[in-house]
Amino acid sequence: MTDVPNNPDEPKVPAPPDSGDRPQVGVDEWVASVEGRRADRSLALRAYGRVPAPAQLIVVVAAVCALPFLLNSGDLFVYGLFTLLYALLGLGLNVVVGFAGLLDLGYVAFYGIGAYGYALLASPKYDLHWQAELAIPVVMVGTALIGLILGFTSRRLLGDYLAIVTLFFGQAFVVFVNNANPHNITGGANGIAPTDPLSIFGYKLTTTRQYYYFLVIAVLVVMAGLWSLLRSRTGRAWQALREDPLAAEMMGTPVNRLKIVAFAFGAGIAGLAGAIFAAVSTGIAPGAFDTSVLITIYAIVILGGTGSLVGVVLGAVVINVTYEALSPSTPSTGRWIFYLALVIAILARIRPWPKLAVVVGGTAAFGFAVHAIAGAVSSSATAGPVTEGGSLTGFIKHWVIIPEHPGSAAKYAYVGLVVAVVALTRLSGWSRAIALIPVLYLTAFVWENLMIEQPAVARLIIFGALLIAIMQVRPQGLLGTSRVEIV
Amino acid sequence: MRENQRVPESVRRALPGGLATSAALALLGFEIADKGWAFFFQITLNGVTLGAVYALIALGYTMIYGILKLLNFAHGDVYMVGAFIGYGVLSSLGGPLNPSVPVWLLIVLMFGAGMLGSGLLGVAIERFAYRPLRAAPRIAPLISALGVSFFLQNSALLLFGASYRSYDPFSLLGFGGAHFGSSVFISWIRIGVVIGAIALMLALIFLVGRTQIGKAMRAVSFDREAAAMMGIDVDRVIAATFFIGSALAGAAGVMFGLVFSQIFHFMGFLAGLKGFTAAVVGGIGSIPGAMLGGLIVGLVEQYAQGYLNGNWSDLFVFAILIVFMLVRPNGLLGTRAINKV
Numbered sequence: 001m002t003d004v005p006n007n008p009d010e011p012k013v014p015a016p017p018d019s020g021d022r023p024q025v026g027v028d029e030w031v032a033s034v035e036g037r038r039a040d041r042s043l044a045l046r047a048y049g050r051v052p053a054p055a056q057l058i059v060v061v062a063a064v065c066a067l068p069f070l071l072n073s074g075d076l077f078v079y080g081l082f083t084l085l086y087a088l089l090g091l092g093l094n095v096v097v098g099f100a101g102l103l104d105l106g107y108v109a110f111y112g113i114g115a116y117g118y119a120l121l122a123s124p125k126y127d128l129h130w131q132a133e134l135a136i137p138v139v140m141v142g143t144a145l146i147g148l149i150l151g152f153t154s155r156r157l158l159g160d161y162l163a164i165v166t167l168f169f170g171q172a173f174v175v176f177v178n179n180a181n182p183h184n185i186t187g188g189a190n191g192i193a194p195t196d197p198l199s200i201f202g203y204k205l206t207t208t209r210q211y212y213y214f215l216v217i218a219v220l221v222v223m224a225g226l227w228s229l230l231r232s233r234t235g236r237a238w239q240a241l242r243e244d245p246l247a248a249e250m251m252g253t254p255v256n257r258l259k260i261v262a263f264a265f266g267a268g269i270a271g272l273a274g275a276i277f278a279a280v281s282t283g284i285a286p287g288a289f290d291t292s293v294l295i296t297i298y299a300i301v302i303l304g305g306t307g308s309l310v311g312v313v314l315g316a317v318v319i320n321v322t323y324e325a326l327s328p329s330t331p332s333t334g335r336w337i338f339y340l341a342l343v344i345a346i347l348a349r350i351r352p353w354p355k356l357a358v359v360v361g362g363t364a365a366f367g368f369a370v371h372a373i374a375g376a377v378s379s380s381a382t383a384g385p386v387t388e389g390g391s392l393t394g395f396i397k398h399w400v401i402i403p404e405h406p407g408s409a410a411k412y413a414y415v416g417l418v419v420a421v422v423a424l425t426r427l428s429g430w431s432r433a434i435a436l437i438p439v440l441y442l443t444a445f446v447w448e449n450l451m452i453e454q455p456a457v458a459r460l461i462i463f464g465a466l467l468i469a470i471m472q473v474r475p476q477g478l479l480g481t482s483r484v485e486i487v
Numbered sequence: 488m489r490e491n492q493r494v495p496e497s498v499r500r501a502l503p504g505g506l507a508t509s510a511a512l513a514l515l516g517f518e519i520a521d522k523g524w525a526f527f528f529q530i531t532l533n534g535v536t537l538g539a540v541y542a543l544i545a546l547g548y549t550m551i552y553g554i555l556k557l558l559n560f561a562h563g564d565v566y567m568v569g570a571f572i573g574y575g576v577l578s579s580l581g582g583p584l585n586p587s588v589p590v591w592l593l594i595v596l597m598f599g600a601g602m603l604g605s606g607l608l609g610v611a612i613e614r615f616a617y618r619p620l621r622a623a624p625r626i627a628p629l630i631s632a633l634g635v636s637f638f639l640q641n642s643a644l645l646l647f648g649a650s651y652r653s654y655d656p657f658s659l660l661g662f663g664g665a666h667f668g669s670s671v672f673i674s675w676i677r678i679g680v681v682i683g684a685i686a687l688m689l690a691l692i693f694l695v696g697r698t699q700i701g702k703a704m705r706a707v708s709f710d711r712e713a714a715a716m717m718g719i720d721v722d723r724v725i726a727a728t729f730f731i732g733s734a735l736a737g738a739a740g741v742m743f744g745l746v747f748s749q750i751f752h753f754m755g756f757l758a759g760l761k762g763f764t765a766a767v768v769g770g771i772g773s774i775p776g777a778m779l780g781g782l783i784v785g786l787v788e789q790y791a792q793g794y795l796n797g798n799w800s801d802l803f804v805f806a807i808l809i810v811f812m813l814v815r816p817n818g819l820l821g822t823r824a825i826n827k828v
Binding site: 097101103105153160161163164165167168169171172175176178179291295298302411414415418422425450451454457458460461463464465466467468471472475 | 625628630637639644646
């Protein structure tokens with residue numbers, strides 16, 4: 001801003017009363033000070049920030065490498081291996097969604113194409129047994145090419161239309177692999193089994209631990225590649241594209257070409273993950289590439305923060321551990337995760353501590369009161385058995401109403417819960433805090449009577465709700481940087 | 488270039504589509520000769536019925552896209568919820584075998600509850616999942632829509648289980664129908680459903696074209712800010728659009744149950760994709776286009792099922808979508824260019 005010399009003849013215009021609060025055009029101190037505001041975070045984060053970056057990396061990698069010695073083989077498979085696999089998938093999707101800002105809902109199809117590609121090249125089906133160092137690059141390039149073709153076909157409709165074309169593409173892929181059986185290309189609904197284990201220059205990977213380390217290396221390599229790609233010409237162009245496509249196009253960025261390249265790039269990484277999945281799981285079937293995998297990968301990328309590499313890996317850890325903990329075989333762990341998440345959400349969202357105390361104390365008291373009343377009214381209302389309690393059994397038995405025959409009451413309660421949550425968003429302040437108490441109790445009731453019996457469905461419901469909630473509460477995810485609006 | 492200009496622009500543009508259509512028709516001709524006319528009529532009839540259902544779904548897609556420029560992925564699942572509400576009414580009033588109210592009243596109640604429930608669900612989705620994100624980057628409401636879609640699908644799975652539920656229309660309405668010649672038979676249910684769908688579409692055309700709320704909708708979809716400045720309550724108009732679009736999807740769900748009998752939690756996913764295809768084929772934003780598109784998609788799906796391989800019919804619909812997006816992204820009856828985002 002240049003100083004305008006004061007003209008004494010000019011009539012003085014009084015400044016509007018809120019001029020102090022208004023963002024002033026040309027004064028971008030607020031924008032410039034964003035780093036300072038970002039740095040003003042919690043103590044733990046600040047302390048972590050003091051540690052030099054290489055040391056952070058070494059600590060994290062050492063912890064990751066130590067994991068196989070802490071878990072047994074089965075746990076390492078579901079918690080370790082699949083977390084890394086999902087991290088790989090999330091990193092690939094992050095290129096498409098986070099860097100280039102394209103909504104690719106057919107991403108799972110590329111994962112599936114990679115898996116089928118590897119299974120065809122390295123299995124007894126056609127008696128081809130390619131080595132991994134040859135098969136994986138071929139699969140990756142092939143998947144990327146298919147991504148290129150799909151991206152090229154929909155080049156006119158980048159934007160909303162791309163989302164639905166790719167969603168349809170994902171469905172078309174499942175239909176195709178299910179029905180290509182008459183010509184016996186894909187093995188139909190049974191898939192292809194067995195597949196060869198990965199064999200790199202003659203060294204065969206057989207144990208879970210070997211695969212785990214292989215995946216650690218793969219994730220690190222992909223992350224390093226993406227990290228440098230982000231700082232390259234193409235990466236910077238992608239970010240410009242995501243922030244403002246119109247401005248980027250005006251600057252002479254080849255928008256369409258960049259988008260298609262990003263699309264193909266993400267597809268290639270999905271192909272890599274698919275190939276590894278096919279080798280790890282020793283067989284593949286169309287069911288592994290349906291929409292529930294899509295929602296899981298999206299939950300990872302959105303939770304971690306679109307555009308953030310570390311965020312995606314963190315998202316993969318959180319989502320996959322939740323996913324596996326909510327498996328039908330371990331209801332007790334699932335229950336712990338559920339209540340823990342609920343408590344953390346309450347602690348994080350309800351701010352002035354008196355309100356928090358009222359909500360927590362009120363919910364506990366409300367539960368015991370309702371339980372006592374229901375028990376006095378009808379003895380069968382609280383006589384139901386607690387499913388696979390674990391250490392929480394005693395508390396739940398005296399707190400949550402578990403009828404002997406929940407029947408359709410639990411289902412009506414579920415519908416009521418959804419309605420109540422929607423209604424809750426219309427309230428604010430203390431009335432919301434008070435209304436939250438019965439809603440929380442209703443949540444516990446629905447969980448204990450309905451969801452705990454079907455954790456496989458419950459986890460997908462939770463992921464779906466998570467996507468809606470994150471978009472409203474914290475669209476940048478856990479580690480993504482919030483955008484600074486330039487006024 | 489000069490050579491090209493001898494051929495009129497319109498002919499050149501229509502050439503690929505025309506060639507593809509005539510090739511498809513020629514192929515169909517051979518197949519008709521092979522399997523006989525009766526079969527052809529039966530298949531066409533199935534296609535028209537299915538097309539009416541898709542057209543109703545496509546209308547909702549088109550209306551919501553027109554007003555918010557948002558692809559409502561959850562629309563197919565709203566349709567599924569409508570089908571389940573209809574089923575709920577049917578089974579709570581005694582089931583198809585011995586209904587406790589007269590059959591005509593039962594049908595009216597099923598449609599009424601299905602449309603009302605779906606409409607309210609649509610309004611709630613808009614209020615809860617889309618309205619807070621109206622100023623957000625465009626990808627945010629799309630992801631939210633994806634979340635809503637999965638939430639509804641899996642909620643239905645939780646509440647109703649993975650098994651198919653049957654409307655059992657034959658016990659409810661009998662096997663009656665009209666015979667044409669010796670081998671063509673049309674059941675009354677189908678005739679009723681097609682007539683009902685046409686009536687709903689006419690009502691919609693009247694509503695959008697002749698009433699005050701319709702005028703407000705057109706104004707908002709044309710220019711939201713200008714409409715707000717003219718004193719139109721934009722939020723209310725958008726909520727009304729969601730209600731109407733979702734109610735149409737709910738009606739489509741009940742109709743699907745009455746004709747094709749079987750409903751399940753995942754039915755909305757593919758139906759939504761096909762409804763979207765219908766909207767694109769007809770030209771997104773165009774109400775007559777959505778009807779035409781629904782008819783085309785329904786017919787193609789049924790012809791593919793009847794004459795080619797039933798398992799591949801979804802892929803044919805997908806191919807139509809791709810072809811239209813490449814050759815004629817504005818659809819058959821649409822005029823507006825697609826907004827690049």
